[in-house]
Every structure is written in structure tokens, then in C-alpha cells.
Amino acid sequence: MALGRTRAVGLVGLSGHVVEVEAHLASALPAFVLVGLPDASLAEARDRVRAAVGSTGLTWPNRRITVNLSPAALPKAGPAFDLAVAVSVLAASEAFEPDRAARVVHLGELGLDGRLRPVRGVLPAVAAAVAAGLRDVVVPEADAAEAALVPGARVVGCRTLAHVAHRYGAAVLLPDVPVAPPVRAAGGHRRPPGDLADVLGQAEARGAVEVAAAGGHHLLLVGPPGAGKTMLASRLPGLLPDLDEAEAVEVTAVHSVAGTFDPEGGLLRRPPYEDPHHTATPASIIGGGSGQPRPGAASRAHRGVLFLDEAPEFPTAVLQTLRQPLEHGEVVVHRAAGAARYPARFQLVLAANPCPCGRAIGTGLACSCRSLERRRYFGKISGPLLDRVDVQVEVPAVRRAELVGAAESTATVAARVALARAAQAARWAGTPWRVNGEVPGRVLRERLGPDADLLDLVDQGVDRGTLTLRGADRVLRLAWTVADLAGRAAPTRDDVGRAVALRTRGQGT
Structure with a gap:
């Protein structure tokens, strides 16, 4: 033997x-x-x-x-x-x-x-x-x-x-053969992010992207074709700070399992960016496949940005599968032999036209869609999913008057985002949370000042049914982030008002 x-x-x-x-x-x-x-x-x-x-x-x-x-x-x-x-x-x-x-x-x-x-x-x-x-x-x-x-x-x-x-000491001849090259899966190329200065006009939408980057909030951009939604979304990763050591190891491990990691550049230090096409399947977004489940786009976007352009064109099943990772920050893929867990704490960015023809917002052109078509088109993004998206803003078509003057660069905005992130890191030190977008509403309320009327706008929205209780918590998270960007220790009434506008696409409550 x-x-x-x-x-x-x-x-x-x-x-x-x-x-x-x-x-x-x-x-x-x-x-x-x-x-x-x-x-x-x-x-x-x-x-x-x-x-x-x-x-x-x-x-x-x-x-x-x-x-x-x-x-x-x-x-x-x-x-x-x-x-x-x-x-x-x-x-x-x-x-x-x-x-x-x-x-x-x-x-x-x-x-x-x-x-x-x-x-x-x-x-x-x-x-x-x-x-x-x-x-x-x-x-x-x-x-x-x-x-x-x-x-x-x-x-x-x-x-x-x-x-x-x-x-180990075996008597064997050593062949002179070339190194077997690795086979990389699609998505391993690191594309350089564009500069925010390329986006002209859109002051409100640029501000919404800055707030989303500062607090780790999910974002919905609604506007006609050519308004700059895709440009804004693709520049969000450039506003985010570098990953710390633990995050870099975690993100790199996901991309190693997915087969998209190139070790020549070392650990992945920049937040990843994933933008799957609207023909993607649930398994390609959430993860799966035959045999050992592999991470999907949601996990590859961990600690980064998952961008769904033309969101209403995605299958409903794909959009619904995002609800669990948005709440829990991980994906659990179940198989008969067991379950595989992958981290998926990403920032979700959705871009959508207001209707099939795209003219319903700020184009100056008459919309050719019937009301039923509009409701059916935008209704593909379900209410429960939208309720989990903190920032929801309209991006109207850019007018010539808005093209005058230079726009702020990514570096300028990223510096303000870094200061806001530092304030949040100090506030939430010793807790499981890193940014305002992760903190429960109960904890945020406990840290508010003595002004009992501070949240009147939020309470009115809840009473009228324009804000759910989850939406009210999202508004509170946004108010803290707006205050952090302004350098304030706690939100003011104006901060809460801006947070409500960011949550409700500028339509108030």
C-alpha cells in the first residue's frame, strides 16, 4: 500500500x-x-x-x-x-x-x-x-x-x-516551454473615466451626482435622449475615493473569481464600474451559471457603480433581482448543493427616458406618446425598486444659454466629496456603516438637533402618501449628506428641503 x-x-x-x-x-x-x-x-x-x-x-x-x-x-x-x-x-x-x-x-x-x-x-x-x-x-x-x-x-x-x-527531487527533464497565458473574461479592461468638465450645463443633475458620490446613494436620472445622462453616470466613479486596503482585497477577490482581474496592476484600488447591456439575463447581473456559481455584474460592481442605461428596457426579472442586494449588500445564489455568497454593496445608477419617444421632459417638442404608453413604459421600473433609489432627478435637454462658462472638473468635485466622506468616516467610526447611504433612519434621527420642526416637510410627505416610510429615511440620509458637503455638523431646514427635492425629481411633496 x-x-x-x-x-x-x-x-x-x-x-x-x-x-x-x-x-x-x-x-x-x-x-x-x-x-x-x-x-x-x-x-x-x-x-x-x-x-x-x-x-x-x-x-x-x-x-x-x-x-x-x-x-x-x-x-x-x-x-x-x-x-x-x-x-x-x-x-x-x-x-x-x-x-x-x-x-x-x-x-x-x-x-x-x-x-x-x-x-x-x-x-x-x-x-x-x-x-x-x-x-x-x-x-x-x-x-x-x-x-x-x-x-x-x-x-x-x-x-x-x-x-x-x-x-520535490524527482529525476525529470525540465522542458523549455512558454508560460500558458491567462484567459480573461469580458469586463476585465479598466477604462479611464471621463472628466466631469465634459458635461456642460445640467447644474441640478451635476449636483445630484455629487450628492450621490458623497453619501453612497443610489441615483435615478430621467430625461430625453442626448441630455447627458450616460455621461453623468460614467463620471460618477471618478468622484469616489480610492478603496482602502480591506476593500481593495475584497473587490480584487471578486474579480479574481470572475476571471476579470489582471494582476499586473496590483490590487484594484479604484471603485469598479459595470454597465451591462439591457439584453442581460438575471444570471449575468446577479450571478449564477451551471456548476459553481460565478459572480455577476452586481458583485463585480462591489464598492463601485452599477449603471443600467435605458433601465425600462431591461427585463423586469433583472430589475427585481436587484432588490435584495440593494438592501443587504450581498448576493446569495442558491443551488441544490448549497449556496454561494458574493458581496454586492454597489451604487445603483439608473438612466431612463420619460416615455418611449423621450420628449416628455424639457425638449420643447410635443410628446407623441399616449398616457397609457407613458405609464406602461416607466412602470417597468417597479415601485419597490424605485423606493430604494435615494436620488431621483430630471435631466432636461440642455439649452444654448447653459453652454456659457466652464464646468467644474472631476478633480474639483472629488475634493469636496472626499471632505464629506471624511466627515462621515469620523461620525460613523466604530459602527458597521461607512457612508450616510448605509445608515438606518432611526440612527440618523437620534443625531438630529433640538429643532422639532426640522422634518416637517418629510412628515407632510408621509401624511400625503408621496413619501413612504422607507422614502422618509432616504430623505434623511440625503439631508445629512447635503450638510456634510456644506461642512455643517447636522442638517438644517434648507438641507432637508433640498433632500426632498432630490428625492422627488424636483416636484416637492
């Missing part, structure tokens, strides 16, 4: 679990059995590993091989276990000293020629290994830079299975 052991990491969502990979060689008819709840892609590792070992020049054991992935109750998915399976088999066959690989984590996909191919989710996998006390990690050379981002990890990047076996 011969037994070889090594370690790997299985990912469920962003949670990594250390997996012990055991290979047992028995004197029986030759066979290769893989147990421990492998999925289809992992079950195929039997053929990949056998071909890779043969291509490396090592002898494949002509015995019954049983490979166990423990804990057996944890579902395992993907080709990242290939290298660990191969190393455990070679250790059991005494191609090298078995104990040398027992406490080393191996991650990587094997090609039939023995080359190591990069895999998704290396960053969270290595982080889980280090947290479990396993600091020595072997990964494909293309993934070494990403794995090295984890503090405390001792990373070795290898090009082929032969290089890994040689590292």
Missing part, C-alpha cells in the same frame, strides 16, 4: 476551504477513481492528469489509484485541483519523497502536455490557505503575481508539472 498527500483549496463563492488530496495505490487491476463530490470538470481531471504525467516523462503507476478529496461533503468544482491530484499520485508512487508535498497547497490546471494553466480565484484561494496556516503555495507561473498579493504567502510559480516534480 502507498499513500500520497497534498493540499488544495475549494472555493464556494468567495469562501475558500482547504482540501486534503489523498492518493492511494493498491495492488489490483489498473484503474483511476476520483471521489469526494467532484463536479464534471473535476472528474475529467483523471484524463488530464494521466496524460500530463506521461508527457512529463514520469511513469504512471500501473495500479488501482483512488484519489480522495476531503472533506468529502464539500462540493468541489473546476480544474484548479488538477495539479494537487497529480502531485498526490506522484507522491504515492514515490517519484519523490512523499512528505515534501504534504503541507504545500497546489493550485492549477494541467494541459495534456504537462503545462500549468492559470485558473480563476487564485487570490481568495491563497488567502484561505494562509489563514489556515499553510503559507507554501505552488501555482502556475501566470498566477504567481496574483498569489503574491496575499501577505504572508510563500509563492512558487511553475510552468509545467515537470518543474513541480523537480522541485
Whole structure:
């Protein structure tokens, strides 16, 4: 009897679990059995590993091989276990000293020629290994830079299975082969944000975007085509401050699992920006897919901006799936084998025409839509979803008179946003919240001054039914953010009045 052991990491969502990979060689008819709840892609590792070992020049054991992935109750998915399976088999066959690989984590996909191919989710996998006390990690050379981002990890990047076996003392020739390039999923390119100075006119809408950036508020822009809604939304990420260390690691881990992370630039320090097309499916927005669920656009936008242009054109099912992450800041994708959790605390920005023809607001042109068409078109954005959007403003067509004078740049506005964020960081230090957009209304009310009539406008709106109780809390959050931008310690009546206008598309209560 011969037994070889090594370690790997299985990912469920962003949670990594250390997996012990055991290979047992028995004197029986030759066979290769893989147990421990492998999925289809992992079950195929039997053929990949056998071909890779043969291509490396090592002898494949002509015995019954049983490979166990423990804990057996944890579902395992993907080709990242290939290298660990191969190393455990070679250790059991005494191609090298078995104990040398027992406490080393191996991650990587094997090609039939023995080359190591990069895999998704290396960053969270290595982080889980280090947290479990396993600091020595072997990964494909293309993934070494990403794995090295984890503090405390001792990373070795290898090009082929032969290089890994040689590292443990196996007598094998080292082939001179190129590094297997990573395959990036769509969305990995970091586009430079435009400057807010490019948006001429639209003083009210620019102010709404500034408030949204300062307090982490969700935003709805309603206006005719060509008014600048898309330009305003795409410049919102440039107003947001850099991610701190914990946020950068969290965001980078999501993009690593999604396959959109390029490690050459280091951790993702800037808030991400996702703008899916209106033909997107619920799985592409929320996450899912066959086998191991993958993060969707909502999770890839974590700590950044999720922009839905032409929001009424999105399927109703897509828009409704956003309600849970807007409330809880995470996405839970349920499958028969369990649930995968991905963080999804993003700023939602919706842009919409007021009606199918787009002329109902500030164009000077007669709207050709019937009233029923208008209600049906905008009604695709459900009331419960709209009620969760803090800032709702109209963006009318720009007139020539508004084009006179220079507009403020992104840098100028971002400086004010940074000061407002600093005030919020000091106010909410020691609490679970970071910005006003996350704080419950009860807590915000407790911090108001002694003016009992401060919230008269809000109370009147609730009494008339133009504001829900959730909407009243949203107004209060906005009032605190307006006060922070003005440098005040608490909101005034004017701040509350502006917050009501921002909430109700300037129509009052």
C-alpha cells in the first residue's frame, strides 16, 4: 500500500476551504477513481492528469489509484485541483519523497502536455490557505503575481508539472516551454473615466451626482435622449475615493473569481464600474451559471457603480433581482448543493427616458406618446425598486444659454466629496456603516438637533402618501449628506428641503 498527500483549496463563492488530496495505490487491476463530490470538470481531471504525467516523462503507476478529496461533503468544482491530484499520485508512487508535498497547497490546471494553466480565484484561494496556516503555495507561473498579493504567502510559480516534480527531487527533464497565458473574461479592461468638465450645463443633475458620490446613494436620472445622462453616470466613479486596503482585497477577490482581474496592476484600488447591456439575463447581473456559481455584474460592481442605461428596457426579472442586494449588500445564489455568497454593496445608477419617444421632459417638442404608453413604459421600473433609489432627478435637454462658462472638473468635485466622506468616516467610526447611504433612519434621527420642526416637510410627505416610510429615511440620509458637503455638523431646514427635492425629481411633496 502507498499513500500520497497534498493540499488544495475549494472555493464556494468567495469562501475558500482547504482540501486534503489523498492518493492511494493498491495492488489490483489498473484503474483511476476520483471521489469526494467532484463536479464534471473535476472528474475529467483523471484524463488530464494521466496524460500530463506521461508527457512529463514520469511513469504512471500501473495500479488501482483512488484519489480522495476531503472533506468529502464539500462540493468541489473546476480544474484548479488538477495539479494537487497529480502531485498526490506522484507522491504515492514515490517519484519523490512523499512528505515534501504534504503541507504545500497546489493550485492549477494541467494541459495534456504537462503545462500549468492559470485558473480563476487564485487570490481568495491563497488567502484561505494562509489563514489556515499553510503559507507554501505552488501555482502556475501566470498566477504567481496574483498569489503574491496575499501577505504572508510563500509563492512558487511553475510552468509545467515537470518543474513541480523537480522541485520535490524527482529525476525529470525540465522542458523549455512558454508560460500558458491567462484567459480573461469580458469586463476585465479598466477604462479611464471621463472628466466631469465634459458635461456642460445640467447644474441640478451635476449636483445630484455629487450628492450621490458623497453619501453612497443610489441615483435615478430621467430625461430625453442626448441630455447627458450616460455621461453623468460614467463620471460618477471618478468622484469616489480610492478603496482602502480591506476593500481593495475584497473587490480584487471578486474579480479574481470572475476571471476579470489582471494582476499586473496590483490590487484594484479604484471603485469598479459595470454597465451591462439591457439584453442581460438575471444570471449575468446577479450571478449564477451551471456548476459553481460565478459572480455577476452586481458583485463585480462591489464598492463601485452599477449603471443600467435605458433601465425600462431591461427585463423586469433583472430589475427585481436587484432588490435584495440593494438592501443587504450581498448576493446569495442558491443551488441544490448549497449556496454561494458574493458581496454586492454597489451604487445603483439608473438612466431612463420619460416615455418611449423621450420628449416628455424639457425638449420643447410635443410628446407623441399616449398616457397609457407613458405609464406602461416607466412602470417597468417597479415601485419597490424605485423606493430604494435615494436620488431621483430630471435631466432636461440642455439649452444654448447653459453652454456659457466652464464646468467644474472631476478633480474639483472629488475634493469636496472626499471632505464629506471624511466627515462621515469620523461620525460613523466604530459602527458597521461607512457612508450616510448605509445608515438606518432611526440612527440618523437620534443625531438630529433640538429643532422639532426640522422634518416637517418629510412628515407632510408621509401624511400625503408621496413619501413612504422607507422614502422618509432616504430623505434623511440625503439631508445629512447635503450638510456634510456644506461642512455643517447636522442638517438644517434648507438641507432637508433640498433632500426632498432630490428625492422627488424636483416636484416637492
